[in-house]
Amino acid sequence: MIPLNWFLTLSAVLFLIGMLGFFIKRNIIALLLSVEIMLNAVNLTFVAFSSRNGHVSGQVFVFFVLVVAAAEAAVGLALVIAMFRNRETLNVDRSNLLKW
Amino acid sequence: MIEALFFLFAAMAVGAAINVLVQKHVLYSALSLIVLLVSMSGLFILLNADFLAVINVIVYAGAIMVLFVFVIMLLNLPEDEDGADRMRWLKFLGIPMGLFLLFMILATLWNAGADAGVQAQMPGSPEAIGRSLFTDYLLPFEVTSLLILIALMGAVVFAKKEL
Numbered sequence: 001m002i003p004l005n006w007f008l009t010l011s012a013v014l015f016l017i018g019m020l021g022f023f024i025k026r027n028i029i030a031l032l033l034s035v036e037i038m039l040n041a042v043n044l045t046f047v048a049f050s051s052r053n054g055h056v057s058g059q060v061f062v063f064f065v066l067v068v069a070a071a072e073a074a075v076g077l078a079l080v081i082a083m084f085r086n087r088e089t090l091n092v093d094r095s096n097l098l099k100w
Numbered sequence: 101m102i103e104a105l106f107f108l109f110a111a112m113a114v115g116a117a118i119n120v121l122v123q124k125h126v127l128y129s130a131l132s133l134i135v136l137l138v139s140m141s142g143l144f145i146l147l148n149a150d151f152l153a154v155i156n157v158i159v160y161a162g163a164i165m166v167l168f169v170f171v172i173m174l175l176n177l178p179e180d181e182d183g184a185d186r187m188r189w190l191k192f193l194g195i196p197m198g199l200f201l202l203f204m205i206l207a208t209l210w211n212a213g214a215d216a217g218v219q220a221q222m223p224g225s226p227e228a229i230g231r232s233l234f235t236d237y238l239l240p241f242e243v244t245s246l247l248i249l250i251a252l253m254g255a256v257v258f259a260k261k262e263l
Contacts, residue, residue, distance in 0.1 A: 002106050002146060008209035010110045010143075016202045017117040023194060029126045029172060033133050036164075037117050040140050043156075045209070051147040051224065056232045059152055059224045063233065066159050067244050071251035073164045077171045078258035084175050 007048035014041035028083065028090045032076050039069050106146055112139035126177065130168045137161040149224035 018037030025031055043062045050058025080090065087095055116136035120129045137160045144153035233241055 002102055005210055006106060006110075007143070007147070008212075009206060010113065012202060012205040012209060013114060014117055015205070016198060017114070017121065019201075020194075020198060021121045025121065027126050029168070030120075030129055033120055033126070033129050033168070036133060036160075037120060037136065040136065040160075044140060044143060047144055047147050047149045047152060047224075049212075051149060056224065056228045057236075059149055059229055060232050060237050062149075062152055063155070063229065064237075064240060064244060066155065067248065070159065070164055071247055073167055074251050074255040075258065077167055078255040080171060081175070081259050090175070090177065 004048055004052050007044060011041045011044040011048070014038075014044070026091050026093055028080055028092050029077075031092065032073065032080070035072070036069065039065055102146065105142070109139045109142040109146070112136075113143070127169065127172045130165060130172060133168075134161050134165050137165070147224075151224055151226045151229055 015038050018034045018041060021034035021037065022031055025034060043065055046058040046062045046065070050056060050062075083095060084090055089095070113136050116132045116139065119132040120136070123129045123132060137156060141153040141156045141161075144150075144156060
């Protein structure tokens with residue numbers, strides 16, 4: 001039996017790695033990938049608590065997170081294509097038309 | 101034995117996640133994220149969530165990551181121009197703050213996990229998840245279909261020739 005805290009620790013570390021990537025990367029696709037890492041870290045927390053508490057709600061919630069991740073990836077990548085078509089770059093620092 | 105599997109999958113997950121960040125080309129980052137998803141499925145199996153493990157591989161690694169890789173290859177990206185030199189000093193502020201946040205999250209989660217020692221071990225079978233999904237969570241399930249419809253239309257509109 002693996003202690004619950006191991007899963008929670010792994011989940012926190014993965015979340016931090018994803019957040020670090022979101023802050024230091026400048027390529028917008030890399031930012032989307034970092035968001036996916038963070039979503040997976042949270043999914044692991046949901047499943048760990050669901051399994052240990054014997055309640056299925058956490059796993060149903062992971063199901064919803066999967067759906068939202070799919071929708072986010074579809075819309076986000078469409079935005080990436082539109083951005084690349086208009087600006088010829090994926091660097092988020094270059095798309096600063098609305099910046100003060 | 102189970103602990104060894106846990107450490108194997110955890111090392112795979114953390115290594116793949118770090119590899120996502122250090123790769124220069126974003127295509128390799130996407131491929132490394134697939135490794136992360138597969139090891140995440142292994143962890144789900146260790147937690148008796150078999151159905152979610154399979155769904156994770158099929159939906160995430162099979163569908164979403166194919167979308168990512170497809171877009172990366174469609175755009176035919178130039179080499180990653182490294183624009184991280186702006187505000188480089190923030191790194192020295194960011195690392196202590198990040199470690200502090202990690203510490204805070206860990207403190208909260210460890211306290212949360214302390215009293216969760218029920219050990220009921222209900223398997224996450226498709227039947228249990230489906231029953232819960234179509235009774236208790238029927239309204240969110242239906243709203244999800246609306247969300248997917250809107251995302252579909254949004255993706256088509258955004259990716260059109262003239263925006």
